[in-house]
Amino acid sequence: MKICLVAMSGVRVRTPELAELGVTLPQFVNRGKVVASLPSLGLLTVAALTPDDIDVTYREVSELDQNEELEAFDLVGISSYSAQIDEAYALADRYRALGIPVVLGGLHVSMMPHEAAKHADSVVRYGAEEAWPRLIEDFRQGRMKPLYEGLRSGVFEAPHYVKPRFDLLRGRSYNRITVQTSRGCPRKCEFCAASIRITSTFQQKPVDRVVDEIRSAIDVTHHPFFELADDNTFVNKRWGKEFLKAIIPLEISWFTETDISIADDDELLDLLAESGCRQILIGMESPDGDDLVGLDPRDWKRKHSDQYVQAIEKIQSRGITVNGCFILGLENHTTEVFPRMKEFIDHSGLLEVQITVLTPFPGTPLYHRMHREGSLLRERYWDRCTLFDVNFQPKNMTVEELEEGMRYLFSEVYNEREYTRRKRQYMEIVKQRHGASVM
Numbered sequence: 001m002k003i004c005l006v007a008m009s010g011v012r013v014r015t016p017e018l019a020e021l022g023v024t025l026p027q028f029v030n031r032g033k034v035v036a037s038l039p040s041l042g043l044l045t046v047a048a049l050t051p052d053d054i055d056v057t058y059r060e061v062s063e064l065d066q067n068e069e070l071e072a073f074d075l076v077g078i079s080s081y082s083a084q085i086d087e088a089y090a091l092a093d094r095y096r097a098l099g100i101p102v103v104l105g106g107l108h109v110s111m112m113p114h115e116a117a118k119h120a121d122s123v124v125r126y127g128a129e130e131a132w133p134r135l136i137e138d139f140r141q142g143r144m145k146p147l148y149e150g151l152r153s154g155v156f157e158a159p160h161y162v163k164p165r166f167d168l169l170r171g172r173s174y175n176r177i178t179v180q181t182s183r184g185c186p187r188k189c190e191f192c193a194a195s196i197r198i199t200s201t202f203q204q205k206p207v208d209r210v211v212d213e214i215r216s217a218i219d220v221t222h223h224p225f226f227e228l229a230d231d232n233t234f235v236n237k238r239w240g241k242e243f244l245k246a247i248i249p250l251e252i253s254w255f256t257e258t259d260i261s262i263a264d265d266d267e268l269l270d271l272l273a274e275s276g277c278r279q280i281l282i283g284m285e286s287p288d289g290d291d292l293v294g295l296d297p298r299d300w301k302r303k304h305s306d307q308y309v310q311a312i313e314k315i316q317s318r319g320i321t322v323n324g325c326f327i328l329g330l331e332n333h334t335t336e337v338f339p340r341m342k343e344f345i346d347h348s349g350l351l352e353v354q355i356t357v358l359t360p361f362p363g364t365p366l367y368h369r370m371h372r373e374g375s376l377l378r379e380r381y382w383d384r385c386t387l388f389d390v391n392f393q394p395k396n397m398t399v400e401e402l403e404e405g406m407r408y409l410f411s412e413v414y415n416e417r418e419y420t421r422r423k424r425q426y427m428e429i430v431k432q433r434h435g436a437s438v439m
């Protein structure tokens with residue numbers, strides 16, 4: 001039996017003015033190019049959950065020729081994010097027209113199973129763990145069901161844990177690989193559309209499993225750069241230190257996403273530097289606490305916002321850059337947020353910055369609230385779920401003002417002159433600490 005797993009990869013922006021700006025803003029484009037080359041960890045996991053006697057082929061959607069007839073398989077599985085879901089559905093329709101059954105899984109269809117069912121023989125909601133082996137067994141017996149619900153807890157424990165099939169990447173030209181150490185995040189921000197949506201609790205992978213996965217990835221790719229596919233890696237500082245000590249001998253370079261609380265722990269910060277961490281991405285969302293009221297149920301982000309500048313300095317002084325992420329269009333934002341954000345970024349010491357627009361991804365509490373309040377601009381806007389396209393009526397400004405403000409910030413922040421200035425500032429912070437530790 002032959003199964004093909006197709007990854008819907010690629011990055012995108014819909015609004016033409018922003019796409020155009022992107023072309024002229026080197027930093028923005030470079031990061032896009034770098035991340036676009038990541039393989040699908042979700043599908044490598046699905047492959048690992050497939051019984052050994054089945055022949056699994058992994059394909060990026062870009063490898064499929066739009067004009068040629070699709071290769072025949074007994075079953076095809078396709079991953080899903082919102083932004084390219086219509087391409088995923090169109091591909092599924094093409095396979096099905098050839099009589100090849102299709103299974104859709106991943107974040108988007110987990111939130112929109114009924115929509116997905118129109119384009120698939122079966123839909124897998126939530127994690128593939130537990131659901132996929134059951135689906136394959138049913139498929140072999142000719143009784144595959146239209147919907148399977150996968151595990152939302154215990155995915156990193158026996159008997160459900162599997163090591164992703166990194167071996168499927170052998171001979172391919174990826175220079176970045178993702179590894180997941182946890183699913184979910186206790187902060188529960190209203191807008192979050194990441195793995196928190198497919199898990200019922202914060203789940204953490206045992207350190208020895210993560211190390212084993214990194215070793216396997218190193219085996220198949222030459223000196224890869226690792227990106228942890230986590231929502232918030234260092235929720236548990238004790239686990240964090242154990243993990244960091246365990247990866248020091250692997251001599252890797254890596255990047256992850258976490259929250260500002262890591263700055264409270266000097267030992268953790270030192271270990272981060274020693275373990276080859278190059279960059280930490282932190283969702284700061286907005287410069288002032290007042291903007292952050294109600295963003296998460298415990299107002300955690302608001303309570304920590306006055307520590308941003310100090311935390312950035314502490315982390316960056318270890319030679320780890322902070323990628324500060326900001327969201328435009330939050331409930332309390334008025335047009336004065338644009339210059340205020342620019343001012344904060346200028347003085348924050350941040351080297352890397354990511355500015356996105358508030359996006360009501362399907363299935364998020366934000367989506368449900370905006371739906372209820374009638375502030376969504378269109379009924380079905382999935383192709384604009386890019387983090388750069390406005391899909392809702394902001395509370396305190398017009399859509400045009402929000403778009404204009406974003407363009408203003410893009411051109412002010414993502415240009416060569418500003419980057420050089422921020423780089424100089426960053427080197428100064430690193431030098432200062434280095435000087436201090438020598439004395």
Ligand code: B12
Nearest residue numbers: 008011012040042077081082084105106127128194229230
């Ligand atoms: C790596 C990554 C990418 C890679 C993806 C590489 C690839 N080939 O798939 C790249 C760089 C290409 C990428 C692109 C984009 N991304 Co991205 N990305 C991530 C990231 C950091 C990790 C995802 C991951 O690997 N998770 C780990 C795996 C194990 O989990 P999983 O994919 O959910 O898979 C499990 C289940 O969902 C299920 N499953 C998944 N697929 C399938 C398929 C089948 C058949 C079955 C049965 C089961 C199944 O089983 C898996 C195991 O349990 C997340 C953020 C985060 N912290 O999670 C954002 C994230 C997924 N990205 C996001 C966004 C917005 C984008 C872009 C739109 C950005 C842009 N402007 O271009 C594009 C989307 C392009 C598209 N195709 O639609 C959003 C998506 C939200 C959503 N609901 O759609 C996220 C959550 C970040 C965020 N800020 O909210 N991204």
